[in-house]
Amino acid sequence: MVEMVVSVLMVSGLFFMSVAAIGMIRLPDVFARAHAVGLTDTLGAFCLLTGLALYEGWSAHTLRILIVLLLLYVINPVIAHATIRAAHRSGLRPWMKEPS
Amino acid sequence: MAASFFGKTGTLWVIWLALSGSYTFANMVVGAVVAAGVVWINPMPAVAAPLSWRTLVRALVYIPWLFGRMVASSIHMARLVLDPRLPINPQVVRYTPTCRNAWAIVFMANSVTLTPGTVTIHADEHELLVHAIDEESADDLMSGRLEQKIAPLFSSPPIVTANGPRP
Numbered sequence: 001m002v003e004m005v006v007s008v009l010m011v012s013g014l015f016f017m018s019v020a021a022i023g024m025i026r027l028p029d030v031f032a033r034a035h036a037v038g039l040t041d042t043l044g045a046f047c048l049l050t051g052l053a054l055y056e057g058w059s060a061h062t063l064r065i066l067i068v069l070l071l072l073y074v075i076n077p078v079i080a081h082a083t084i085r086a087a088h089r090s091g092l093r094p095w096m097k098e099p100s
Numbered sequence: 101m102a103a104s105f106f107g108k109t110g111t112l113w114v115i116w117l118a119l120s121g122s123y124t125f126a127n128m129v130v131g132a133v134v135a136a137g138v139v140w141i142n143p144m145p146a147v148a149a150p151l152s153w154r155t156l157v158r159a160l161v162y163i164p165w166l167f168g169r170m171v172a173s174s175i176h177m178a179r180l181v182l183d184p185r186l187p188i189n190p191q192v193v194r195y196t197p198t199c200r201n202a203w204a205i206v207f208m209a210n211s212v213t214l215t216p217g218t219v220t221i222h223a224d225e226h227e228l229l230v231h232a233i234d235e236e237s238a239d240d241l242m243s244g245r246l247e248q249k250i251a252p253l254f255s256s257p258p259i260v261t262a263n264g265p266r267p
Contacts, residue, residue, distance in 0.1 A: 016178060023181040031219065031231045032190050035177055038216035043174040060121055067119065077213035081220050084231065088221045094231055097189045 006055045013047030020044060029095040030087045034080050041076040045069065108139045158253045165249060170215055173237065177216040180233065192221065193238050195228040199251040207250050212241060 016039050023036025046069065053065045112135035120127055180188055197205055202225060209223035212230055217237035222229040232238035 016174065019178045019181050023177075026181060026186060027188070028190075031221075032188060032233060034219045034231075035216050035233045036181060038214070038219075039174050039177055039181075042170045042214065042216055064119055064121075073214065077210050081209070081213050084219050084221050088229075094190050094192055096191070 002054060006051045009047045009051030009054070013044050013049075013051060016040070016042075016047065017044040030092065031084060031094040034084050037080060038076075041072050045072050105139055109135045112138060155253050162249055162253060166211055166214070169246075173215045173217045173240075176236065177233065187234070189234045191232055191235070191238055193230050193232055193242060195230055195241055196226065197228065197247055198244075199247060199254075200225070201251070201254045204247075204250050204254045207253065208246060211246060211250070 020036050020039040023039065024033050027033045027036055049065050049069050053062045056062055056065070109132070113131050116131035116135060117123065117128065120131070180186070197208060199205070205223060205225060205228070209220040209228055212218045212220045212228065215237075217233045218241050219231045220228055221231050230238075230241055232241065
């Protein structure tokens with residue numbers, strides 16, 4: 001039972017990470033790509049790490065995994081914001097859809 | 101100064117030991133050196149976080165709500181990326197927060213970036229400049245639902261901004 005849940009979590013984690021990678025290639029500019037990168041930490045890393053924590057069972061590793069997850073959720077938006085803010089301040093304008 | 105240096109170093113050292121899980125003498129020495137080095141390079145000014153019981157209890161409600169929003173918008177974002185037509189319509193929107201609490205605005209900016217589909221470009225006490233991937237993400241932000249959830253976490257006035265207390 002636990003193994004089923006772990007597999008589902010890990011496969012969906014990998015799925016969202018792959019989607020983020022595809023987004024990095026398909027999306028037009030740094031602003032749009034930042035959204036795709038957001039997928040890796042919100043669902044990608046969350047599913048993978050909770051899967052890992054369940055697989056390990058209750059141990060000291062579980063605590064470490066939770067700390068890693070907490071740090072990811074605090075640090076990742078900061079890095080995304082820093083990148084986007086730097087792009088904005090250096091005068092880069094976001095890609096816009098051509099008015100049709 | 102010295103007291104806070106040792107306090108911060110000690111805190112980092114305890115975290116180091118907890119995370120490494122090895123209590124050999126060598127590891128303790130390396131941890132102490134690294135912790136002291138980190139504090140020396142980055143003095144980490146003490147920020148008085150507005151931690152009241154009310155904030156903590158309401159955060160326990162807010163965080164699961166935010167997580168649900170993150171899952172929903174992640175799925176929306178994945179659908180956009182995988183769609184062969186790539187139906188994105190990037191736009192930059194200005195959101196004017198009505199609450200005047202600096203911590204609430206920081207929380208908002210962070211939550212917006214954490215939600216796939218919206219990224220905060222710039223945040224100050226008057227407005228949030230947000231890049232959204234399509235209309236749906238932009239509308240969701242402009243509906244003000246996020247602020248309604250965050251504002252109760254913090255008591256509104258008085259707020260302290262970079263320029264001092266607001267009148």
